[in-house]
Amino acid sequence: MTAASIPLVFSPLAFSQKSSTNHIYSLLVEIKHALENFHQQGIKQSIDLLATPLSAFERKRLLGLLGKGEVDINLTSLGKSEIYETNYNGIWFINHKDEDNQVLTQLIEITQIPDIVLSPIKDIPESTKKLQTLIENEVK
Amino acid sequence: MPTQDTQDRLSHILKSNGVSRRGFIKYCSTLTSLLALHPSMAMKIAESLEKVQRPSVIWLHFQECTGCSESLTRSHAPTIESLIFDYISLDYHETLMAAAGNAAEKAMHEAMEAHKGKYLLVVEGSIPMGNPGYSTVAGESNLHVLEKVAADAAAIISVGTCASFGGLPHANPNPTGAVSVSDIIKNKPIINIPGCPPIPVAITGVLAHYLTFNRLPKLDSLSRPETFYANTIHDRCYRRTFYDRGLFAESFDDEGAKKGWCLYKLGCKGPTTYNACATVKWNDKTSWPVEAGHGCLGCSEPNFWDAGGFYQALSIPSGNYKKAGASAIAAGLAAGVAVGLANKHKKAHAVKQHDDVSVDDWSEKS
Numbered sequence: 351m352t353a354a355s356i357p358l359v360f361s362p363l364a365f366s367q368k369s370s371t372n373h374i375y376s377l378l379v380e381i382k383h384a385l386e387n388f389h390q391q392g393i394k395q396s397i398d399l400l401a402t403p404l405s406a407f408e409r410k411r412l413l414g415l416l417g418k419g420e421v422d423i424n425l426t427s428l429g430k431s432e433i434y435e436t437n438y439n440g441i442w443f444i445n446h447k448d449e450d451n452q453v454l455t456q457l458i459e460i461t462q463i464p465d466i467v468l469s470p471i472k473d474i475p476e477s478t479k480k481l482q483t484l485i486e487n488e489v490k
Numbered sequence: 491m492p493t494q495d496t497q498d499r500l501s502h503i504l505k506s507n508g509v510s511r512r513g514f515i516k517y518c519s520t521l522t523s524l525l526a527l528h529p530s531m532a533m534k535i536a537e538s539l540e541k542v543q544r545p546s547v548i549w550l551h552f553q554e555c556t557g558c559s560e561s562l563t564r565s566h567a568p569t570i571e572s573l574i575f576d577y578i579s580l581d582y583h584e585t586l587m588a589a590a591g592n593a594a595e596k597a598m599h600e601a602m603e604a605h606k607g608k609y610l611l612v613v614e615g616s617i618p619m620g621n622p623g624y625s626t627v628a629g630e631s632n633l634h635v636l637e638k639v640a641a642d643a644a645a646i647i648s649v650g651t652c653a654s655f656g657g658l659p660h661a662n663p664n665p666t667g668a669v670s671v672s673d674i675i676k677n678k679p680i681i682n683i684p685g686c687p688p689i690p691v692a693i694t695g696v697l698a699h700y701l702t703f704n705r706l707p708k709l710d711s712l713s714r715p716e717t718f719y720a721n722t723i724h725d726r727c728y729r730r731t732f733y734d735r736g737l738f739a740e741s742f743d744d745e746g747a748k749k750g751w752c753l754y755k756l757g758c759k760g761p762t763t764y765n766a767c768a769t770v771k772w773n774d775k776t777s778w779p780v781e782a783g784h785g786c787l788g789c790s791e792p793n794f795w796d797a798g799g800f801y802q803a804l805s806i807p808s809g810n811y812k813k814a815g816a817s818a819i820a821a822g823l824a825a826g827v828a829v830g831l832a833n834k835h836k837k838a839h840a841v842k843q844h845d846d847v848s849v850d851d852w853s854e855k856s
Contacts, residue, residue: 394529394530395529396529398523398529400523400769400775401523401526401769403726403727403728403730403768403769404728405728425512425516427509427510427512427513427516428509428513428516428517431516446516446519446520448774450774452774452775453775454516454520455519455520455523457519457523457529459529465515465532465533466512466515466516466519470511470512470515472511473511
């Protein structure tokens with residue numbers, strides 16, 4: 351038998367239920383505790399999903415379990431960022447990507463609304479000036 | 491009209507490149523995550539970075555393959571790493587700078603003079619002590635250049651296992667007498683960022699931390715930033731559950747390997763290696779060695795080239811230890827991890843001392 355006659359079989363890494371790392375349960379409990387803390391004490395929390403040892407299958411399953419709620423926001427700056435509230439009020443998912451659509455960071459945020467969504471107060475004066483210019487040009 | 495002072499600030503540079511404040515916050519959020527800081531620090535980092543001036547960085551190359559610089563510069567798209575790297579004032583880097591010869595040397599000396607006491611010195615590569623002539627640049631030995639440039643540096647960053655611990659040049663029999671930066675410089679704050687090469691973000695994360703807080707991050711006993719080196723690969727490996735359940739790949743093409751089982755028996759050095767590959771990953775978070783099906787080589791540890799074969803399990807000794815190794819395997823693989831650690835230290839010591847070590851000399855505690 352030669353090397354060339356050995357058949358090469360490519361199969362995707364199997365991550366069936368049997369191969370699960372069972373981290374989803376502990377993560378959901380952590381999220382629940384964070385939500386309780388936020389409600390009782392106003393403490394926001396953020397969980398970095400990429401720093402948690404989840405397989406790609408489990409990350410997908412976790413997001414599937416949390417689902418997508420009523421609010422869906424798209425941010426375009428240094429690439430696209432998906433921001434949405436899950437089916438559970440106060441639990442948000444943020445997926446920051448770069449301009450090549452590569453994931454930078456994925457966060458579960460427990461808050462009323464993620465800070466990045468809020469308009470930056472420091473930029474309001476500049477917006478006012480730009481709007482004034484627009485109005486003056488419109489009048490002309 | 492912005493002054494030169496404000497023009498050198500990161501926030502201004504980003505804004506000039508069309509990056510909005512939300513983009514800056516996104517950048518800082520990602521940085522916070524990379525530095526393993528509490529998410530609430532993102533806004534504080536943003537406020538701090540807004541005021542920071544561009545730091546001068548002098549990057550020296552000694553006995554090295556330039557893989558560390560390659561690791562840092564090979565990004566496919568503007569990334570956090572490239573943004574930080576582009577932000578610093580890289581006043582001397584033999585591979586990247588346009589100048590050559592006398593013009594390059596002049597640039598280095600001007601930066602040293604203009605930023606005396608404030609510039610960051612980055613070193614890539616080990617330093618030969620057997621004969622200074624083994625590695626020279628512009629006729630000067632690496633040792634002389636290091637001592638000269640380190641004298642007025644604010645801090646030194648040893649990038650890669652060669653600069654941190656001696657690396658490949660230091661491997662047995664160490665023909666050039668290669669040593670690390672910290673073996674020579676004793677009076678400056680030094681941070682080691684080992685890896686062969688290091689993960690790019692480990693390099694830029696340290697730079698970002700220094701820029702934000704004006705100090706080096708918290709270090710472990712080997713002067714490595716705890717942000718990236720506090721946990722072993724084994725601690726954060728997604729295949730850890732298979733190790734715990736005793737499910738191991740026995741060869742690279744068996745069913746266990748295809749199912750993604752633990753690679754311990756195939757030589758994975760994850761249990762004794764401190765690094766962030768398992769969480770940060772490589773190539774824009776594409777994958778890392780274990781996920782690709784190959785065990786960890788332990789490249790961020792001292793003497794990893796002399797720690798036994800890359801394909802020998804930690805609990806299986808090499809050389810004269812084969813008899814004792816059978817006992818360790820019989821005792822259980824969990825003990826094997828601890829034995830592996832003890833083995834690593836004992837073997838290094840024994841080889842150096844030409845001692846014989848028996849089973850009784852082994853400790854079951856790490």
